[in-house]
Amino acid sequence: MTIAVHFPLSPEGKRFCQFFDHRYSFIEANLNGEDRPEWKTISAYPIEHRNLWNRFQDPDTLIGLSFGSSAHYALIDIDRGSPYHPYNDEAAFKRLLGAYEDVRFNDHLLLQSSWSEGIHLYLPLPRSVPTHKLAVMMKLTALRAGFIVKDGTLELFPNAKPYSKEGPTAYKAHRLPLQVGSYLLDKDYQPYSNSIKTFLDQAERAAEAQDIELIETAIEAAHQAKAFRYIKGDGNKAAAFRRDLEEQIAEGWTDFGQTNDLLRIIGTYGRVFEGLEGKALADYIAERAKALPGYREFCRHQHHIERRAIEWARCIEKFYYPYGSDPIRFGTFAEMVDKGAKENKVNEERQMSAIDRIKRGVEFVKEKLSEIPKRVGEMKDALINAIVELFGVRPSDQTLSRYREFWHPDIIREVEIIILEETPQFEETPQEDTLDLEPEAPPADAPQEDVSHNILQPEVLPEEEHSPCHTPPAVAGQNGQSAESLNPVLEERPSVYATPPLYMKVTAWASEQVSLIYQGNSVFNTVELEGEKNPKIQSIEENQRVIITEDTHSSFLFHQDDEENLLVYVKPLNNDQFWLTGIPVLAKYLQLAPDG
Numbered sequence: 001m002t003i004a005v006h007f008p009l010s011p012e013g014k015r016f017c018q019f020f021d022h023r024y025s026f027i028e029a030n031l032n033g034e035d036r037p038e039w040k041t042i043s044a045y046p047i048e049h050r051n052l053w054n055r056f057q058d059p060d061t062l063i064g065l066s067f068g069s070s071a072h073y074a075l076i077d078i079d080r081g082s083p084y085h086p087y088n089d090e091a092a093f094k095r096l097l098g099a100y101e102d103v104r105f106n107d108h109l110l111l112q113s114s115w116s117e118g119i120h121l122y123l124p125l126p127r128s129v130p131t132h133k134l135a136v137m138m139k140l141t142a143l144r145a146g147f148i149v150k151d152g153t154l155e156l157f158p159n160a161k162p163y164s165k166e167g168p169t170a171y172k173a174h175r176l177p178l179q180v181g182s183y184l185l186d187k188d189y190q191p192y193s194n195s196i197k198t199f200l201d202q203a204e205r206a207a208e209a210q211d212i213e214l215i216e217t218a219i220e221a222a223h224q225a226k227a228f229r230y231i232k233g234d235g236n237k238a239a240a241f242r243r244d245l246e247e248q249i250a251e252g253w254t255d256f257g258q259t260n261d262l263l264r265i266i267g268t269y270g271r272v273f274e275g276l277e278g279k280a281l282a283d284y285i286a287e288r289a290k291a292l293p294g295y296r297e298f299c300r301h302q303h304h305i306e307r308r309a310i311e312w313a314r315c316i317e318k319f320y321y322p323y324g325s326d327p328i329r330f331g332t333f334a335e336m337v338d339k340g341a342k343e344n345k346v347n348e349e350r351q352m353s354a355i356d357r358i359k360r361g362v363e364f365v366k367e368k369l370s371e372i373p374k375r376v377g378e379m380k381d382a383l384i385n386a387i388v389e390l391f392g393v394r395p396s397d398q399t400l401s402r403y404r405e406f407w408h409p410d411i412i413r414e415v416e417i418i419i420l421e422e423t424p425q426f427e428e429t430p431q432e433d434t435l436d437l438e439p440e441a442p443p444a445d446a447p448q449e450d451v452s453h454n455i456l457q458p459e460v461l462p463e464e465e466h467s468p469c470h471t472p473p474a475v476a477g478q479n480g481q482s483a484e485s486l487n488p489v490l491e492e493r494p495s496v497y498a499t500p501p502l503y504m505k506v507t508a509w510a511s512e513q514v515s516l517i518y519q520g521n522s523v524f525n526t527v528e529l530e531g532e533k534n535p536k537i538q539s540i541e542e543n544q545r546v547i548i549t550e551d552t553h554s555s556f557l558f559h560q561d562d563e564e565n566l567l568v569y570v571k572p573l574n575n576d577q578f579w580l581t582g583i584p585v586l587a588k589y590l591q592l593a594p595d596g
Contacts, residue, residue: 006050013053015200019073020065023047025170027064028055031180037062043170056196059180066173067158070128073203074138075174076121077113077155083535084147084154085119086189088526089581091553091569096154097121099145102314103137103218104211109202112191115181122177124207129219131171135160137222137319144318214311217260221268222319238323245269253294259301263289263308267316275322278313285309353507354399358406360500361386361395372409379409390500391508392592502563506587510548515573518546520589527571530578540583545573545593549582563588 007014023046029037039062047055047063055063076096078085086093097108100123109122135158142149142156149156158171177199178184183191184198193199248265263285270276270284286309289295301308364386365379366372373379380400388394400407509516518540526535540546553567568590569582 006048008050008053010053012197012200013050016056016196017049017053019200019203020052020176022065022068023049023052024068025066025173026052027066027173027175029062031060031062039064041173056176056179062175062179064173064175067131067171069131071131071134071158072125072128072207074123074125074134075157076119076123076138077157077174078119078121079152080117082153083528087117088535090584091551093119095145096142096147099141099147102318103141104214104311106211107206107209109199109206110185110189111177111199112181112183112185113175113177114179119185120174120177120182122203122206123210124203125210125215126207126212129216131158132161133219133223134158135171137219140222140319141218213260214315217264217312218315218319220261221264221316224268224319242269242273245273249288249292252292253298256298256300259289259299259308260312262292263312264316267309267312268320271316271320272323277317281317282306282310282313285312353504353511354395355403355406356504357387357391357393357395357508358383358400358403360390360504362407364390374409376409379407383407391505393508393512393514501561502566502587503561506548506566506568506590509590509592510550510568513547515593516546516548516570516590517593518542518544518570518585518589519591520586523583523585525583527583528580530580535581538579538583540570540572540585546570546585546590547573548590551582553584 007017025041025043026047027039027041029039031037052063052065055061078093080087083089084092084096100108105123109124111120111122112118113120135156138156138158139149139160142154147154157174161169161171175182178194178196182194184193184195184202186192245265245268249262249269253259253262266288267281267285270281270288274284276284286306289299289305289309295302299305361383362372365382368386369382373382383400384394508514519542522539522541524537524539527538528535529538547570549569549571551569553569564586566587567584568587570585570590571579571582
């Protein structure tokens with residue numbers, strides 16, 4: 001017998017009930033002027049769609065729903081007092097968003113949950129996925145990124161349910177959006193609408209923006225990783241798991257639509273049994289995939305297999321660890337975090353910053369002296385002076401020795417000779433600015449290995465693509481030299497007198513822990529202190545000596561060219577109170593200390 005579904009007459013109400021469609025184990029509360037509503041769970045009967053819509057519109061009633069066996073959205077709940085709330089630590093909130101963007105949640109909806117100013121973050125999906133697997137992926141993703149998952153701090157829906165001997169239990173229910181005190185928030189966390197139609201329209205757009213293939217395979221990877229945590233130390237289980245993976249890999253492609261599953265399986269094997277990570281894992285996935293039967297015939301991702309391999313390597317490292325290693329435990333799950341991951345990331349950023357400064361210094365020397373000094377000592381002195389003039393910091397001898405391939409005069413001349421020999425000669429024309437060439441795209445029938453070489457150059461997986469050298473907009477159009485005086489290189493060169501952009505200076509100052517003077521107005525914020533259980537209000541005063549912390553403000557990640565609003569975290573130079581976190585200040589108010 002088919003049970004009739006009675007949706008509300010209103011088209012808006014019907015859309016609402018189709019989005020929030022699980023009617024069992026719902027929660028409700030009467031407001032009655034109470035600051036904190038007293039929720040009660042109704043599990044004796046399901047709420048009908050028309051009743052749900054009417055109660056949702058009732059200003060004196062609050063309603064909330066749970067999840068069934070499948071779900072088409074996830075929800076993150078952050079209380080106002082949580083250290084992850086954007087009002088308390090915007091950088092932490094942005095890192096949380098980034099953790100879920102890494103598994104390809106590309107868009108979200110941000111809401112104020114109630115008058116308490118808590119945050120609800122909705123992650124809609126274009127199609128339903130198994131609820132228990134989605135719950136595991138949501139939790140492992142947060143834990144892997146270093147966040148604490150608990151009520152009042154960071155609550156996830158659907159929740160990863162513990163095993164119950166008494167039988168299946170219901171998923172936790174959550175308050176529905178845009179009831180009393182709830183609003184949609186803009187990018188500055190300001191309310192702008194409480195329209196459920198606007199919510200549903202934006203949810204549809206966000207769902208379309210998600211990379212559902214990667215999300216689904218990340219969900220599967222997280223689910224398998226949760227089970228795999230029991231294999232450590234059990235040789236028989238490990239051998240069986242290895243054999244299963246090898247059997248699945250050996251057959252390769254037998255039909256279309258198998259690429260993501262096979263990349264996941266190859267990556268799992270490479271991570272768990274080969275102990276690979278970063279670029280090595282991405283290379284392993286791509287090369288092994290291309291060697292499998294059926295790849296040429298059935299794989300529809302051949303044109304960007306290396307890019308897909310990078311994405312899968314990132315995803316797999318979040319959920320798997322090498323067999324025999326020790327995962328760090330968070331709560332009830334085994335958290336797959338490699339020891340020293342944070343330190344490795346900081347070291348990587350410092351390495352790229354040092355290389356950027358050396359490259360800029362070499363360009364400075366080339367333009368100022370017209371040619372590179374032939375003697376190593378002279379070139380080294382000139383480079384040091386250039387970096388000090390550009391960035392206000394002196395590179396160490398150890399740094400210059402480590403990255404000598406970027407500045408050593410013999411190496412640079414060899415590279416220039418090769419470029420000159422391989423670059424076509426251009427005839428002089430009146431339009432000399434046509435020599436500002438963009439790199440040519442490879443022909444459509446070019447081998448895929450060429451793409452691999454271009455994409456997988458970094459030694460570790462990049463967080464995002466970026467040019468190793470920034471050219472200020474004011475300099476971009478300056479190329480009045482003749483063809484003979486131009487070195488035929490593809491990268492645009494900065495002017496010798498151009499000041500590096502502020503974000504590059506900040507990166508250098510942070511990397512070298514340079515002493516700075518803050519010249520803005522006093523700023524106050526909560527700061528975590530060593531030995532203190534709760535954050536304390538602290539301040540940075542005008543003309544105070546400070547250093548930049550290792551934490552990156554979200555403005556630095558997404559708007560680094562906006563020098564008027566670029567923020568960085570700083571703490572006092574003496575740090576008598578042992579600050580563990582910093583206070584965000586405008587970078588434009590920082591100046592090198594005279595003895596910095």
